[in-house]
Amino acid sequence: MSEWVNGGLPDPAYMAQRIAACEQEIQKGIIGQREIIRQVMLAMLTGGNVLLEGMPGLGKTRLVSTISKVFDLSFKRIQFTPDLMPSDVTGTNIIIKNEQGSAFSFERGPIFANLILADEINRATPKTQSALLEAMQEHTVTVGNDSHALAEPFFVLATQNPIENEGTYPLPEAQLDRFMFKILVHFPSREELKGIVALTEGSQEPVITKQMDSDGLMAARALVNQIPIADAVMDYLLNIVMDTHAGNPYIKEGASPRAAQALIRASRAKAFLEGRFNVSFQDVKETAFPVLRHRIILSFDAVSEGISEDDVIEKILEENAIL
């Protein structure tokens, strides 16, 4: 930690420089998807979890593994299936026999890592999905009577397939709310695809080097949390969240207070990534989509008219004009 902290506060300029270097390093392993990388970086800087929604084969696993290398974090991948049990995720107490006798011992599950890739999370049963709730929110795991703290930083990156609905269990709203961002992973452009093919099918794998460790990441989080927000910007942010409730005909249920918290943190992180120490209206506007899109439930009118969550958010942003 001492490398990153100087007199109680991390050097913001150096920290911003290192974060930018991390982002560039990740882009070496992932062709295109710059927006996705930026949003995942924002989530990491604020300690949030990310739900990636996209077709298989778009590089989600590669992204997470690259991040783990860049930040020198432990990484575990859990493939969610219908027969996956909660203990398969969290770990369980097992009997250990030795010379002194036999005793229960907690065997840690794959959740005990810094970076968790919960692949196809909607294929597991709600019971197993729920096993992630405590870990995602409290960063602890309780098995039996014992709670076990997870290592910091703890970061869950879950994926789900948007079109294969058979044999899936849609995530309940309570669990969705615990994801800071829902990021839509789109198919790459032709140029990006060309780069991906060249990268993965070529003879030489790109060398990803560590740019920052977990201490550095935690120090960056501490710095981001102190970035000031002007009253006008805060009012704008809160108005956006409130407008997801205010009789909008396309919204059945609006965003939770957790959405406002996530929006504040994400806006701060975005300002920091852009080298500023204050939040702008534009920061709020740009982070509103990944923060809010999975927190609002569309009404029948919206569904029948083919209006998406992003359309509704776009309209709310238009109605809350800034100077």
Add this chain to the structure above:
Amino acid sequence: MEQSDFVKGIQSCRRRLNMAGFFRYLVSALGIGAGVGIVFQAASFVIPVYYAGLYAVLALFLALLTALAAAYAKRISMEQAALVMDSFGFDERIVTAYGNLDKEGALIALQRADAIRQLQMHQDKIRIVLLPSWKKIGSLMGLIVVLLVLALLPSEMKEHARELHSVKEEAKEKTEEIEELVEALEQLGQEELTPEQQAVLQEMIESLQASQSEYQQASSNEMLQAAAEKLNYRYENMGSQLAGLAQSLQNGATVSPVTAESMQALSNKMQEMSGAQLAKGNSGQSGSNSGNGQNGQNGQSGSNENNSGNGQSGQNGNGGQNGQGGQNGQNGQSGNHGNGGSGQNGESGNGRGTGTSDAPHDYVSIPNDIADSGNLTGNAVDHDASGYFHAQNGLSWEGTHMSYEAVIGSYEQNAYEGIAAGKYPSGMEEIIKEYFSNFN
């Protein structure tokens, strides 16, 4: 740039924004004011609006006040000014720094330094335009030009409005004058008067109130003229009546000298006003009326030339002394009753009828002296109860014996009193006058 310079920069921007806001409100408000003024001016071409110009000026003045009030009510705060500055590409650095001026902290200080540095580097980006767009200013100028053209353009309706206004002004003035007289009459010591005298005063008050009503309803020069003629006649009548009352009170000594003097003063005032009335506004008409002068034949009040006579006795003299009231000159035609020489100039009648006539009559009574005649009996103000007898050259006549002309004169007098009291429709008044003038 120090922190104080940073704040000064925001203050300067704020002042400029407030000025710009004021100019924006001013142009909008003046546009609305000019529009309202144009409506008034345009209306003055269709309906009589005397104060159209004043209303237009008032609308513009109100617009100015509104702009000032709006600019004050919506004045820009320092935070808003900082936000406006941020909109020139400062990404809310300035408003955040301003909001945290009184806070401490390493990151706060860093942010403030960043904001000040950015402002110093890119201050030239901030451009606050003071004046509204030329399109808006041009539109306002166009409206004001239209307003001025409409205001200066003459029209018949504007002339009519001016005439109406002068009528109303004069009517108002006369109404106030009458009001004062009514109050003066009401203040006379009525408790000292007999019921009959009080009734006479009450009639006077009602008569004046009728004139007041006529003035209030006057909406043209003609109506004003008619009301003035009636009022003049009433003044004359009342003047002589009051003089008679005052004289009788003095003679009877049943009232305080103050009341009698007040009454006499009021009588004099009415006589003066009667003269002034004609001299003032009706000089034109009095000339023309001097020829037909119908009002004059009731000139019994004329006998009060010296304010000492019993004017009412004149009516009984019908034809004799009646000539003197001819301020309108009607005595020309009633010349058989008197010479009325001074009446025809349309001034206050001071002529005194001598009562000579060459016209053949069944009977003509010519008292030599009506004011001091010991033969005159009855109440001076009670016309109906008056009676007389006259002896001359050994002949005497009873009071009930009246001539044909006397009967006509009596009717005529009643008719004119009715006109004066406003009992008849205005259209009928001329007909009545013409009717009686045919007998003379």
